[in-house]
Amino acid sequence: MNALMPSTRGSFPATSRDLREKYVAIPQDVAASLPALRIVAVALLISLLWKLQYFVWFTQIYFDLPLNDSFFPSWLQSTEVLIAAYGLTLLGVGLLALGRSKRLLVWAAATALIGLTVLCVHQQSYNDVTFFTCWWTTMWCLWFVCRLGDDAESLMVRSAFLIHVILSMILLGGSVGKWTPGYWSGEVFYDIYFSSRNYWLFNSLRAAFDEPALQTISCAYSRFVIVVEGCGGLIWLLPTRWASFLAIGLLCNIGLMSNTLLFSVLACLIGLALAALHQPNVVTNDSAK
Amino acid sequence: MKRLLEFISASRADRDGHGFMLLSGICIIAVWLLALPFSPTIQRVTIERFHLRSGSFLGWVLQQPIPPMYNLENRIWFSKQPLKHSDLVDHPRDGVETLMLNHFPARAATCADGRWSRLRYDQEGWLYLRSRYQESEQVTAYRIENVLFINKEGGESSAMWMAAVELER
Numbered sequence: 001m002n003a004l005m006p007s008t009r010g011s012f013p014a015t016s017r018d019l020r021e022k023y024v025a026i027p028q029d030v031a032a033s034l035p036a037l038r039i040v041a042v043a044l045l046i047s048l049l050w051k052l053q054y055f056v057w058f059t060q061i062y063f064d065l066p067l068n069d070s071f072f073p074s075w076l077q078s079t080e081v082l083i084a085a086y087g088l089t090l091l092g093v094g095l096l097a098l099g100r101s102k103r104l105l106v107w108a109a110a111t112a113l114i115g116l117t118v119l120c121v122h123q124q125s126y127n128d129v130t131f132f133t134c135w136w137t138t139m140w141c142l143w144f145v146c147r148l149g150d151d152a153e154s155l156m157v158r159s160a161f162l163i164h165v166i167l168s169m170i171l172l173g174g175s176v177g178k179w180t181p182g183y184w185s186g187e188v189f190y191d192i193y194f195s196s197r198n199y200w201l202f203n204s205l206r207a208a209f210d211e212p213a214l215q216t217i218s219c220a221y222s223r224f225v226i227v228v229e230g231c232g233g234l235i236w237l238l239p240t241r242w243a244s245f246l247a248i249g250l251l252c253n254i255g256l257m258s259n260t261l262l263f264s265v266l267a268c269l270i271g272l273a274l275a276a277l278h279q280p281n282v283v284t285n286d287s288a289k
Numbered sequence: 290m291k292r293l294l295e296f297i298s299a300s301r302a303d304r305d306g307h308g309f310m311l312l313s314g315i316c317i318i319a320v321w322l323l324a325l326p327f328s329p330t331i332q333r334v335t336i337e338r339f340h341l342r343s344g345s346f347l348g349w350v351l352q353q354p355i356p357p358m359y360n361l362e363n364r365i366w367f368s369k370q371p372l373k374h375s376d377l378v379d380h381p382r383d384g385v386e387t388l389m390l391n392h393f394p395a396r397a398a399t400c401a402d403g404r405w406s407r408l409r410y411d412q413e414g415w416l417y418l419r420s421r422y423q424e425s426e427q428v429t430a431y432r433i434e435n436v437l438f439i440n441k442e443g444g445e446s447s448a449m450w451m452a453a454v455e456l457e458r
Contacts, residue, residue, distance in 0.1 A: 058401035065404045065412070067433070069451040071341045071349075120353045127396035129358050136354070143307050154299045158308055161296040169315050169322070173356025176322045177392075180422055182362035191389040237290070265358070 030102065032152035032280035036159060037105070037144055039278065040137060041097035043271020044112075047134050048090060050264035059083060062124050072123040082124050089115030089134070096141060102148045109142040130264040136166050137268040152280035160276035164236040164243045167269060171250070172233030178226045186219030194218045199259045221257075228253075240276060247273040318355050325422070332425035339363065340418050340429040341395045342453065363394040366417040367407050373457045377417055377428065394418040398433055398451055408433065412449045417456070430456040 062079040075081055092112025099105045116138055119131040140162060147155055182188045193202050194214050205214060232250050235243040251270050255262045300308045325331050334343070334352070339361060343349035366377055367386045381387055386407070390397065397403040398416050407414060416431040432454045440446040 061401040061405050065408060065449065067398065067404060067408075067449045067451055069341070069399075071346065073346065121350050123399055124401070126353070127393040127400050129392070132353070132357070139311065143311050146307055147303070147305060150303045150305070154303055158296050158299050158303075158305065161292050162308065162311060164292075165312060165315050169319050170356050170358075172319060173322050173360070174358050176325050177357070177360025177422075179326050180362050182421065183359075188359075188362055188389055188391075192391055236292070240292070 027149060029150065029152040029155070029280075030148045033144075033148060033155050033159075036156065036275040036278040037141065037148075038097060039275045040141055040144075040268070040271045041093055043274070044093045044134055044137055044141075044268045045090075045097060046271075047130055047137075047264050047266075047268040048086075048093060050267060051130065051261060055086065058124070067123075069123070072121075076118070076121060077123045079124065081118065082122055085115045085118035085122065085125075087115075088112070089119065091115075093138075096145075102145065105145040105148065106142070109138060109145050113138045113142055133170065133265050134268050136170065137272055140166060140272060156278060156280050160240045160244075161236070163272045163276040164238075164240070164247070167243075167247045167273060168233050168236040170269065171229045171235070171247075175226055175229035175233060178222070178229075183222050183226060184219075186215060186217075186222040189222045189225075190215055190218035193258065194221075197259065201257060225254075244273045244276045314354070321355060329425055332422045333427070336361065336420045336422065336425060336427045339393055339395070339420050340427065341399075342429055357392045359391045360422075361392070362421040363390045363392065364388070364419045365390060365394045365397045366419075367397060368415050368417075369411075369413065371415050371432075371457065372417060374428065375458075377419060394420065395429075395431070398431065408449065411435075415454075416451075428456055430454050 059079055059082065062082065066077070066079070068074075068077060089112050092108045092110070092115060095108035096105060096112065099108050113135070116131055116135040119125045119128075120135050125131055140159075143162065144155075144159055147158075178184075178188075193199070194205065194217070205217060209217065228250060232247070235247055238246065248270055251266045251273070255266050296308070296312070299305075321331065325335065335355075337343045338349055338352045339357070341349070343352070364377075364379075365388060366372060366381060368384060370384070372381075372385065376382070376385065379387065395416075395418060397418075398407065407416075412433070412435045414433050416433060418429045418431070420427055430453065431451050433449060433451045435447050436450045437445055437447050
């Protein structure tokens, strides 16, 4: 308690209101910006926990069937490191969702980013794109918490733009990587989804159509995905609200049209798009008077 | 563009160097992505990234922030016997498993579900990865085997190893 109390020697005793404003109350610009961070932190938690049962099952397999290779450093092949990185990430994101002071939030974001960086380069998790999208989302969080205290309106303008640039880059990557004959013809999606994937959409299509028809549908589906993701790469050019609503629609569509496990990848990005819609409610000094 | 100008002027006013750095990193990645269809070098580097065959681990790590989702045409073959290049076809003979993967095809062995389905019994086999992007194509062969070694206590232990090997033509 003493550590929180200011010294009153040589000055008048502070009132309880002074103390609250100095040590407890969050500065107005910070308070006005925090809801955006909370939305993203909760979305990050959803992403990280969406496939928790798979994560637990996978770690059991990694303990039972360790695989050595010369590409990854040995510590990045250790299942203990994998679990520690995942735990560290959850801890950091949890603090991002609950923390109040800027210093704590910066530490929380940095902790989560370190954990996710390890997960993105670990032999047992590098392939899981959930950690990739969470990494970019946490990069935004770290930038955002470092800027807490800036004028809230200016911060939210910059924040929304950065969010839409991140989303555009990710969607562009999805589209450009598919500019190949195999995707344009629908062959890849046919093999991955249409021929055997157990998901309501593909099960219904298999029940209703024969193989040639399915291949035609797969071709249309694949081209639709390439074009839509390519257009998604341009959302940063749109006005803020349009960009966010379009991104949320696109991301939900990707999940619902492919498989719901993809929401572990998409939830944090949807959270980002929602955060860009946040309008700070700042009472200026003039209006307060 | 109006939003970009607003971002720049607001960042200048608030001296937000971190924001500029983040934006610069994203722009570099966007340029890399847009160059992918036109540059055989970037295509080769990307395929090597997907096959865990980058020249250095650091070079591979630096590419990890680049979006990989559903990129390239990736097909794998897994067999208990070594295969030749001519065996790597879409409909191979019995005993050879083949499927397409959306990204990072080496996960057929590195990721838990791949290990479980292919390696849980005898822990041996040959894994072949083929990735294509327009004119670029690369095939990587991995030998997975259970190796006996002398442990720190001087006793015998075994461990599963995955190592790249030459593909027989």
